[in-house]
Amino acid sequence: MLNVQNLTKRYKRGDSSFAALDDVSLTLGGGEFAVISGHSGSGKSTLLNIIAGLLPADSGVVELDGKVITGLADNEISRIRNGQIGFIPQGHSVLANLTVLENICLPRWLYGNADGGGDYALSLLDGMGAANLAHQYPAQLSGGELRRVSVARALLGKPKLIIADEPTSDLDAGNAAAVMGLFAAAAKGGAAVLVVAHSEAGLDGVDCRRLQMSGGSLV
């Protein structure tokens, strides 16, 4: 499903440059759930953002479902990210001016799809025990609830690939376990899931492949 080959990314820092990603390769099949951990600054976010097509790589290739997606024009890669990748960026990512339900349906509306998949969105919320939040604005939600909203939003389009950058970083153990459980379930449903997690929070007893990142390399 996901095939990453020899990704390299260098950042400039002052006059010198250093490799944030150094020849990273990774394959992930449909139904596989992989968790990357590693020290801060080891290059985890850089890797995920390149896979999601937000950041260009210096060299290397990202293949999704057999199609090379590195080096595409913004329009093309954006459409692929919208339709085939469920991307949960690091930090908060629920839009304050839209209700919970609108946040979840937004990816479909972005491409003029009048059917935002509202029924499915509601059933996703329901499955998370958050159906009552559908018409709330995010300002009224807790951190754990917000995180579930962003997960539901990533799941809405039934993407082939789900990428989440530290989705449990600011959650308590119970909420972290709940969120990781959602990813595990999505993997069971056939998606390839790649999650970055700083800690072990929520991973107790979760069946997943563990990867370690250090100094720009997967070890």
Place this chain on the structure above:
Amino acid sequence: MSKSLTLNKIALRNITRRYARSLFLGGLVALLAFVLTGGSLLVSSLRSGTESMAARLGADALIVPAGYERSAEGALLRGEPSSFYLEPDLAERLSQVEGIAQVSPQLFIASMNSEHCDAIVQFIGFDPDTDFVVKPWLSQLLSGGLPKGQIVIGSRIDGKPGQELNFFGRKYTVAAKLEETGMGFDTSVFTDLETSRIALADYISFGGENAPPDADGVASVLTVNIRQGYDSNQFSRNVNYGFRKEGVGVVFPKTMISNVSGNLASLIGVTVALMVLLWVLAAGVLTVLFSVTVNERKREFGVYRALGAPQRYLSRLILTESLAVSAAGAVIGTALITLVYFLFSDLIGLSIDAPYLRPAGGVTALVITGGFALSLVIGPLAAAYSAGKIGRIATYAIMREGE
């Protein structure tokens, strides 16, 4: 069920959910629209006032008693009533001055206080046989000419055709009412010379200020057309030297008008320069404001990127938001100034010491539309810089651990 949110609806939501910010930006545009449209309306009203005056002061020169040059100007420009006279035989001799092609006497009488007069006006008598100043525009009003003993009243005078108005204790029938001229004629009453001499006799009998001993043959000014090619300075000298003893003065309405329009030209220049400056300033301030707010919202825009919005979606979102805010401001600002302009036009005209006349409806509409359009485009123009940069900024912001 949640209704589908198009880009336009999202823009609207962003505006209404952040109303303080939107009110501030919209208010700025409204202020701009108000000032721009107001300034343009003022300029065009002054211009049409001057044009109307030039069209109605069709004499090359006015001969008046010495010392009354300014009174004559005040009466014509601003409708300040005054009474002054040339002796009958003086008028007769003046009309023989070298250089004159056409001459016609007029009699000016200032109305008296309420007891004897229905309105404060400048009473003007013209000689239907020789007149070349009043009749050209009067004939558009009264094709058969002004019946003897009747009056034509200025637009600001209360009264309708057919009604009778009292001046100096005598009733006069209103034959017609002038349309607005923006000058002294708006508070003037016109009648034939003979009738005006009857009015003058009444004025004398009531002990009117600055009255001549006798109304017979009296005139206040001689309207003069100078012979084609004759030097107007030479004409002026002929009058001044030839009648040094008697004391007469010459007023050139065209100089008067060109003085007014000269002052007006600089006033218009300053106004236009200020408006351009204001527009540029507003565009600059708005550019900075949009850039600051877009920078504040870069994480928000980054989320759209993460969800698969292409860069041009964000540019369109920003331009749409700025256009909507700008449109609301422009509508409110232009509507307000239009209201003020039509409600207080008379007051504005009176407080300005220059011919002021509301231009034709088409011109007014054009000016208002122009002010509206200039205010409308300023939002998207000022946001264009931010809209162009947002794709990169937003992508970068979502990759960083933003809050």
